[in-house]
Amino acid sequence: MQPVSASTPGRYDLIVQQLVPGYASLARLAVALLSASPLAGANGASVLVAGCGTGAELLEARAQRPDWHLLAIDPSAAMLEAAQQRLAEVSPATTGTPITWQQTTVEALDADQSLDGALSVLVMQSLPDDGTKLAFLTALARALRPGGQLVLVDLMAPERSPLQQQVDAAWVGFQRASGVTVAEAAVTGLTQGVHPIGGSRLAALVEAAGFSDPAPIFQALNVQGYLLQKLP
């Protein structure tokens, strides 16, 4: 997926909730999980929000952990601007530690960030599995301290093939029932130009990047979440 275009952040906010089953819980769940981890659980921990989009995880982090030092990155200027506006409206700067914003990709982050935790929600699925996903995960591992944890949520390609067609059809039905048209769904970049992988491929990639085995923490149709820990 290309970064969502400049005109779309407002539409993204509306449509993503109708398109992604369980989306309303994802940010809350991701922040709660990381908040319970040994490193990011500490007061004043540093946490990367990779591909922050319009700010769903940032809002939730502000609410649950106003003490966190958040590094919010996204390559899309429009998304960063939308997130900054949303945060300013809902959560004034005075209510938490200031957020550091960077218009960049995970792969282009400064090498050693020594962060305590990271969130990546609905980002890696847009990257092709031609070395790009591995570079993304390797950069996330590089950004973390040993023992730092990553909550990774992505559109996956489940490997239980006899049931797969039914799961795919159910997602189309879910979108239709939510009133989202094919064209609207395409605007989000969540249904077209995506490169979902299966669980065994993900396990191989995260191992190569320096993470522990992915522990499943969420699934709604093909949207799956994992908790990973950077190995020493």
Ligand SMILES: C[S@@+](CC[C@H](N)C(=O)[O-])C[C@H]1O[C@@H](n2cnc3c(N)ncnc32)[C@H](O)[C@@H]1O
């Ligand atoms: C589908 S949106 C998800 C946004 C948000 N995490 C959420 O759950 O609503 C994916 C975001 O990832 C950003 N993105 C794409 N490639 C990226 C990369 N390599 N590193 C960081 N962010 C990236 C896009 O610009 C987009 O804002």
